[in-house]
Amino acid sequence: MTLSRFLRRTVFWLAAAALALWSLGPVYWIVVSSISTRIELYTVPYKHWIPQSPTLQNYIDVFTTGPKYRAGGFLPSATLLYSGVRNSVIEALLAAALLSLLASLAGYAFARLNFRGRSFLFFMMLLLVPLPIWVSLIALFQLMSVLGLIDTKLGLVLLFVAYGAPLYVWLMQTYIRATPRDIEEAALIDGASRFRALRTVVLPVALPGLVSVFLVAFLTVWNAFLIPLIFTNSENAQSLTVVLSLFIGQYEVAWEAMSAAAVVTMIPPVVMALFFQRYVVRGLALGAVQ
Template sequence: MIARMEIGGLLAARRWRRILAALFQILLVVGVFLFITLPLAWLVISSIASPADLLSIPPRWIPWPPDFSNYSHLLFGGEIEGTTLTTVTLRAFRFSLRNSMIVASGVTALCLLFGVLAGYAFARLQMPLGDRLLYLFLLVQMVPVIVLLIPMFLVMSRFGLLDRLEIVILLLTAFHLPFVIWILRSYFLSIPVDLEEAALVDGATRLQMLRHVILPLAVPGLFAAGVYTFMQTWNAFMIPLIFTSSETKRTVTVAIAMFIGRHYTEYGLISAAGVLASLPPALLAIFFQRYLLAGLTAGAVKG
């Protein structure tokens, strides 16, 4: 009788301990969650707070009702009375979003195109120097970008090529290409070669085979390389900062830096601009998390 009660007590104690452990775990996870989201939340709150809420001391943490006028102003609005913001500034910001989109998609497309060709050649066709050349590419890519920027800036300014999006695209493509070749080559290597042989025996040319046999199989690798490149390019700062000068050529990262420099007191608007600038990479990260992680852990080598 006593023994049975003891066992019952023991089981109850064990269950309690399990529940406590689970609660503790959830508490810890909430801690991690808050570490990540609290700073982000403040930016979002700043962007949707009404001016009265934003400028209250101490701050009103949950602005109510939310005020989305900052976003509509940034995207569609004109001059705002009583502020330093002019129609020109707002237009420049819209331009910068467009420019970033052009640059990031352009670089991603070029990197994938050249990366597929070179990656396949390095994976399957014996190249002179072969892997050694590839390692050299990667080593060069480890060099901090500013080393390359001084001579490129001198050359481009001598030929009058500054302030052109095409040049920004070319520079960023060259900078990310070695890594893309590397990812795609490893991906091609993981595809069984028998399929290619079959296609070759059937009389397909290399390029036909690449298009119809290899590429469909390499879609995850293309995604990993593409998403990673798009994100890195969208976030690029130093190259667009140095190689563009007019307001209509800036990318959004540069536009934000300039915006803060000039209109820092427009807290709501700059916060909204920051949120808008983060949306493309954030959405990519959420939708293509799996691919991104693959690219990211491989890309950690690059630093």
């Protein structure tokens, strides 16, 4: 091995290690904080990167006790956490499923069908992709109030679908354009309808892209905070991210309790990411080729 090659490999692995440390460092800190005592967390300077007295009491406190009032503020009860998990799962799954369906149908139309105004509609849709949600918050809140959808799961799902549709339609259009036309045209010649060709021919080929869209949409909704914070006001539809924010009191933050709840919050998206990993890698590779 030459010296230049050795240096390149060394620099590469050092950069990879630094990136891994940068990405996994906060996760490690949260996990360690969730099993640390309150005294250890508030020791200055902080030096307990390995807990001296690891405990699961923080998990027991946040998932088995009622609401607590401390000098620093309010700790949510187990009921709020359970409802937050339930609401987040329902809202994320419904929004991801609807976005995947809408993105598949609209993406196929933009990729395969020739209709009047297609380029104009696609261009206008792309203009909405970088539009931040806070630009239209006031108008959306007024509209949701008129429709009676404030503090409802349906209202949140519709907001997530409306806001995420342009991006995911564009992504699915890219994936569908990458699928070969020959097998689709053969199915159409054999008498299959457009919808059947999409369902039986195009989508199976574009499955990595479809799974990537579903997973990214699920993670986006799961991690959303601003929309649930503004459009909900009770445990009827409050997501887990909003419940986690209740650990922040007026004078202090219940880091040990928040960390325990945050670890549980990370489990569903991590499991989904690991389960669909091979589809996501194939989808990203296909997108990179495009």
